Amino acid sequence: MARLPPAVAAVRVAVRRSLADLPGGGTVLVACSGGPDSLALAAAAGFVAPRAGLRAGLVTVDHGLQPGSAARAAELAGWATAAGLAPVEVATVTVGAAGGPEAAARAARYAALDEVADRYDATVLLGHTRDDQAETVLLALARGAGPRGVAGMPAVRGRYRRPLLGLPRATTIAACDQLGLAPWQDPHNTDPAYARSRLRSALGELESLLGKGFRSNLARTAELVAADSELLDEQAGALLSTVDKDDGLVVAELAAAPRALRTRALHAYARRLGAPGTDLTAGHVAALDALLTDWHGQGPVYLPGAITVRRGDGRLTPPLPRV
Template identity: 65%
Template sequence: MAALAPPVAALRVAVRRALACLPSGSLVLVACSGGADSLALAAAAAFVAPRQRLRCGLVTVDHQLQPGSADRAEAVAKWGKTLDLSPVVTTRVEVGGRPGGPEAAAREARYDALIDVARRTGARAILLGHTRDDQAETVLLALARGAGPRGLAAMPARREVSGVLLLRPLLDVPRADTAAACEALGLEPWRDPHNTDPSYARARVRALLPALTEALGPGLVGNLARAASLAAADTAVLDALAADLAAEAADGEGALRVEVLAGRPAALRTRVLHAWARQLGASGSALSARHVDALDALITRWHGQGPVALPGGRRVSRLAGRLVPLPD
């Protein structure tokens, strides 16, 4: 019997650890684009899930942004069925008209579609194929735009959205391992031209990362990913404290009491305001530090200024010692 290729074994171990949180009989879906990362992840999940008494399916999203995208999605779905994955779902999204740039719009459309499919099929979790290299790129992008600890925390290994778990088993796995696993398994990945298109910020960072690694040492990618883990741990503590503060500041009418927030540390106060703006309907991809700072000015730099406009059309004003969302 041929020895199992080390990259294939590494992916199976990573998936086994990620799926350990799911109760027996749960359905998990693998989000698969046909690229090396998601192909290798789907193959690993198809092997591991039944051995952990879990059901495993596949979902592929057609963003309709490139010629032949529908045919490619169909090919991915057909391949998924050869692994006995069930259900296998193909879904199309409309990217145009969403806030933010093209990358953010496509990402938001994709996640909306994945959550919708999970809820329709009763899936408890979705597996995403982001690798350690993706995590390092995300940290660099966050640094470039001056993000705070939340941005530097990059992508969480586990997050729940609308009752669905988003799991990223491969955040400690180098991208080279997914390519090697595909080669070992005889899989032919699709190479997304957007990954090398310099009009996309992530593609530019991806092209620069080898030069940065050469200049700063081979541990760069792993160190950036480790920095994200450390920032995530700190952020989790601050988020818990901010949730307590938000509950204290809420007045039961969708507003926030200024006196409760005014004397608190900015790290907590701005977290409360960011979460509150999201609750009011501001898109996370469009909500910026500028918007949160304007809300904070209504508390800490109040001089009678007018309402703050948030992404999505909502406006917030300070009235009688409260931050109040104005009627549409």
């Protein structure tokens, strides 16, 4: 029996571990752009999932941002069908402008993935690698995003899983080569108009200065920070449950809590009131915290989603219900 090529084996092992806790009979959908990461993931899922009692399918999102995108999506869908993946779907989306081109494309993509996954009650596999994680951490540091940003992308969040976070991009490229697959090279990945593309170029220079373990160290940092953040989030949730009364948050109890827990509790409180997570900033949370720790009679804090939080009678109170 021929020995399995090492990169193919590495990707299959990563997928097998990621799917190990899923009950048999379910469906996994690979979100595939046709690039080397998601193409290697799709090939591995098509092999691993049936052996785990799961159905493996594929969904590719056509953003319509480049000439020939519809034809490429159709070609990828044809490959997936011939490879035995099912269901296979092409989701065509219209990309808006909110938040800039990268954020708008991402929002449209995830909305499409959610819609398809809902129809099949499916788990969605994403092809992000260790290199993507390193880029995410570095972007978060540059933007001053704090622990949540530095924690990077989780391996599992809701229906989404990232089996390849522990593997370098070089492994997925090698796997495609070893399987005879010809991945699509997205020109946006080298377009300096996109922040992540510029960072990808800079990462190579940083690695030459700081050593070959630079990307791995960034990814490991994300893993360590994520573990700490998970524990702090649990403790902050318990704190919020304690101070959240019918008439608002108890100021004295919340103000006495350590800042790391207090600000997390306030972030969770804002989300609970309906503030969109994508629009809720550190500045909003800092303003809420000032109502606790730097109170001098200031007015209310205005949160995204037309939400107002004010202090009065020893409480932080949410918006009054509309009559």
